[in-house]
Amino acid sequence: MPQLIRQNLLLPAPPTVTLHDPRTHLRRLPPAYSNAQTPFSRDKDFAPQLRYQLELPRKPKLRPCKVIFVGDCAVGKTAIVNRFCFDKFQCNYKATIGVDFELENFNILGHNFSLEMWDTAGQERFKCIAGAYYRNASVIVATYDMSKRETLDSAKKWLSSALNYNTAQKPIIFLVGTKSDLLTKEEFMRMERIAGVAAAELGAEYWSLSARSGFKITEFFQRLAALAFEKAAQQQLKTFKSTTQEQTKQTSEKSQRFDLRSYFSSRSGKQKSGCAC
Numbered sequence: 001m002p003q004l005i006r007q008n009l010l011l012p013a014p015p016t017v018t019l020h021d022p023r024t025h026l027r028r029l030p031p032a033y034s035n036a037q038t039p040f041s042r043d044k045d046f047a048p049q050l051r052y053q054l055e056l057p058r059k060p061k062l063r064p065c066k067v068i069f070v071g072d073c074a075v076g077k078t079a080i081v082n083r084f085c086f087d088k089f090q091c092n093y094k095a096t097i098g099v100d101f102e103l104e105n106f107n108i109l110g111h112n113f114s115l116e117m118w119d120t121a122g123q124e125r126f127k128c129i130a131g132a133y134y135r136n137a138s139v140i141v142a143t144y145d146m147s148k149r150e151t152l153d154s155a156k157k158w159l160s161s162a163l164n165y166n167t168a169q170k171p172i173i174f175l176v177g178t179k180s181d182l183l184t185k186e187e188f189m190r191m192e193r194i195a196g197v198a199a200a201e202l203g204a205e206y207w208s209l210s211a212r213s214g215f216k217i218t219e220f221f222q223r224l225a226a227l228a229f230e231k232a233a234q235q236q237l238k239t240f241k242s243t244t245q246e247q248t249k250q251t252s253e254k255s256q257r258f259d260l261r262s263y264f265s266s267r268s269g270k271q272k273s274g275c276a277c
């Protein structure tokens, strides 16, 4: 009996199983809402070259990516962020004061990547405060309410104002229609057509969502995170490449300088030895 127990103790420990959250663990590039309504990648996956470079030992360390949500008041900006981050939906409207902030961590192709989500207030009186949070945005989500046509025109204005604070780098732009659950099928299709044209003019990728029903919420945030990750990783790898090229250039210059010095010193040595003769 004691031997049996000892034998049992010698059994190897069962393998530990780590459960990944499928919402935030991405191994492939998620598709666009519609291939006809995106200026970004229509591929079914990340570029093979990017995948290969991300496997190399020198891993890029990616900074959190800033995402800003802009649009009229009560269009549903807070609702889409809350649906994704906490899987909750509130029917009663509570206006955002200034700006709200959420951090969501992803793991994409085995790399940790965070989205800083800045949910700005749509009320006019907070516009001056929210503007201060627009700077250095990598992604801008211009939001409109699909049941209120006029909010689409406002979304274009909000986007243009946000872009004025981000002239140095070109952010990834999304045009997002919310509250799709409030429309009939015909209204929904009509609104999508109108908004699709607007998105093409703005250079934005288009999405229709519903925070109430959860329609396309996860797919949208996964696509957003993946495109932001792809852009950030490509930029980092480009910086690596130019740093490596610069280092190689410096090393070869140094070795050239060294060669010249050794050449002259060997010559002067010869001369000296010549004098001695």
Ligand SMILES: Nc1nc2c(ncn2[C@@H]2O[C@H](COP(=O)(O)OP(=O)(O)OP(=O)(O)O)[C@@H](O)[C@H]2O)c(=O)[nH]1
Binding pocket: 071, 072, 073, 074, 075, 076, 077, 078, 079, 080, 090, 091, 092, 093, 094, 095, 096, 097, 120, 121, 122, 123, 178, 179, 180, 181, 182, 209, 210, 211, 212, 213
């Ligand atoms: N039916 C429906 N109602 C929604 C949806 N999303 C948001 N709402 C409602 O719309 C109202 C406004 O939503 P918010 O998310 O607070 O709007 P917001 O754009 O953040 O508003 P501000 O903070 O003022 O900028 C709330 O009463 C929500 O319950 C949706 O998908 N469907």
